[in-house]
Amino acid sequence: MGLKVPSMSSFPKYLEKLKDAFYALPSVTPRSAEKMAVDFVRLPREKRSEILKDISAASTEIKVCRICGNYSNEEVCEICSDSSRDSGVVCVVEEPFDVYAVEDAGFNGKYHILGGRIDPLNKISPSDLRINSLMKRLSSGKIKEIILATNLNRKGIATARYIFNEIKREFPEIAVTQPAHGLSEGTEIVYVNPHTLKEAFEDRKEFG
Ligand SMILES: [Zn+2]
Structure with missing residues (x-):
């Protein structure tokens, strides 16, 4: 049983919130934010949970390298700490x-x-x-x-x-x-x- 694609003028509240969340990303247009919101709720529940876990982990764990300013898992990124470069x-x-x-x-x-x-x-x-x-x-x-x-x-x-x-x-x-x-x-x-x-x-x- 597939989800019915809502008309954009009557986007349900939770889809609207999701759309706004995606639209906060500068590279996402309003229309692609709507598509992403619908694509997301269409995914199986397990996949959705997996994505939420990844977003949460990225949000709390990602660091900025104190030398180069790139995103990193550690205080100093892999490239900065690589002595072969x-x-x-x-x-x-x-x-x-x-x-x-x-x-x-x-x-x-x-x-x-x-x-x-x-x-x-x-x-x-x-x-x-x-x-x-x-x-x-x-x-x-x-x-x-x-x-x-x-x-x-x-x-x-x-x-x-x-x-x-x-x-x-x-x-x-x-x-x-x-x-x-x-x-x-x-x-x-x-x-x-x-x-x-x-x-x-x-x-x-x-x-x-
Ligand atoms: Zn670095």
């Missing part, structure tokens, strides 16, 4: 999901996650991003190169430019590069295929 090269990205894209491209250095991009219209200034903590990491003297891999749209480029100026002012000896080959204007790192991204990282050029 090159600690001299740090790739700066806007969001955690960018890390997964760059990982798929075979990058073997470390990361720094900004947690967004400079966006004056939405009142996001440099102090809202993890730029100070990047400067602190650089002051250790162990980092030789920073790869600025923010998105190639207006906000991402402005953010990279700001960080470039900060680094050059305080640490002129550190090389600042950007992925180059094959990445065009407007590109968002998360949507680049691994092969293209790999080439863009291998052929990186001096920032500017």
